[in-house]
Amino acid sequence: MKQENIISTTEDLKKIVNKALKLDAVGLDTEFVWERTYYPQLGLIQIALSDEECYAIDPLSIKDLSPLGELLADRNTIKILHDAPQDLIIMSQATGATPQNIFDTRLAAGFAGSISTISLLQLVSEQLETELDKSETRTNWLKRPLTEKQLSYSLNDVRYLRATRVILLSKIIGPKIKSWLQEELNLLNNPANYSTIADESRYKKVKGVNKLDRKSIGVAQEIATWREQKARELNRPRGHVIKDDILLEIAAIRPTRPEELANTAISTKAAERYGNDICQATARALNKKEVDLPHQQKRSQLSSQEKGALAQLKELITLKCDILGIDPALLGNSNELKKIIQTLYKGKTTHMRQSFGWRKEFLKDFYQIHRDTI
Known part of the structure; x- marks a missing residue:
């Protein structure tokens, strides 16, 4: 060179x-x-x-x-x-x-x-x-x-x-x-x-957070927010501050005193270093009104009719993409396709990239047929 x-x-x-x-x-x-x-x-x-x-x-x-x-x-x-x-x-x-x-x-x-x-x-x-x-x-x-x-x-x-x-x-x-x-x-x-994701929204990236009850999700949100700020301050990976599985474990028991962390898998060193911060984050969540707590994002099940429509949607995408030389994955992942069906059948209003632009154009016939048959 x-x-x-x-x-x-x-x-x-x-x-x-x-x-x-x-x-x-x-x-x-x-x-x-x-x-x-x-x-x-x-x-x-x-x-x-x-x-x-x-x-x-x-x-x-x-x-x-x-x-x-x-x-x-x-x-x-x-x-x-x-x-x-x-x-x-x-x-x-x-x-x-x-x-x-x-x-x-x-x-x-x-x-x-x-x-x-x-x-x-x-x-x-x-x-x-x-x-x-x-x-x-x-x-x-x-x-x-x-x-x-x-x-x-x-x-x-x-x-x-x-x-x-x-x-x-x-x-x-x-x-x-x-x-x-x-x-x-x-x-x-x-x-x-x-731009980076807001610190207050980081808890949504923690796998398994929606298995917690609503109050514990609020605790997870506050701890994840604190963890993000601490990781940034130290310039260390967020998992080096507290790993996700330990964060969820702590959120589930909602500790108000550092001694309660002994009931979790957090290391003694981390508990001594961050115990007060974690308990303060927990207190902030517990002091919130119910209306201010984040909601559980539970996945609803599709009915047999909706499952049939989802299968038709996937078949249409595969066939049309094969003709046009497009990767079917560009139309959306499995969760997105499921949301399309829920929007059509349950009237759920969620912001989807399939509701505007070229994806909407690609799927317009499917949308029209199913709106007419529901």
Whole structure:
């Protein structure tokens, strides 16, 4: 790997960005470590101006990444990434910019006869008959100097993105499907994608929380909120503060005194360190009025008629997607399809992406038929 392919100063970064802004599209990727910290640690940013002209931007050497932010926010140059959301969040946090005009090759694959969950390794092999080396997947991208093998590996992750985009677009059946893809890609321009989930809503991510009663869910909410703030303060993974299963166990017994934590699986060290904070969080929840507590999100069962309609919906999606060359998974996961049926038959008003845009257009005949027969 040539030394000139490594960008380690803001001045050199500006030069590369100025070249990029004159192009129709560039490839982007990041390498990061996210194991023992709350925030992902950015180790490398790769950019491809062409198949041959690729650079590794060293964020550990460059303190001012604002030129990269200018490229991210530019509405004219297309930024091509594979499985874009996580990379965009990290680059947005590093630059303060809101990404615009993004092309996600993984998403596009789902509209071009492949699957929307395909890896870059599989996609490049499938579309370009080129095999990527993934031996450096678990490498430490924060260690310096990077080896020749690491640099070669990282740049190959962007080298083929421009060509892959061209091929995928050529395989999409007709302008309507391309407009559906563009509608999905436009969602990546939304600043809300790059803001974090509110601390108060983090409890919803704790698996099994809805098995608790409502008051204990309120306790889980307060403890999860406190845990998020503590993890951020310490820059440690939230599970290093308290693991989810222990959080649920604590919420179930609603401790008001630190000694009560002895009845849970929390470590002695964590109980001594966080016992008072946990009990204060519990007290905040127990002092709330019933109306202010979060509700249990219980899954309702479908009737036999609704199960039949769900089977018809899945069959329609599979058949239509096969004709159009679209991955059925793009229409929605199992829970989303179930919610469609509940909305039609039970009149539940839930915000669903299947109720607007291209998905609504795709499903309009099914909606009409079942509204007429209910």
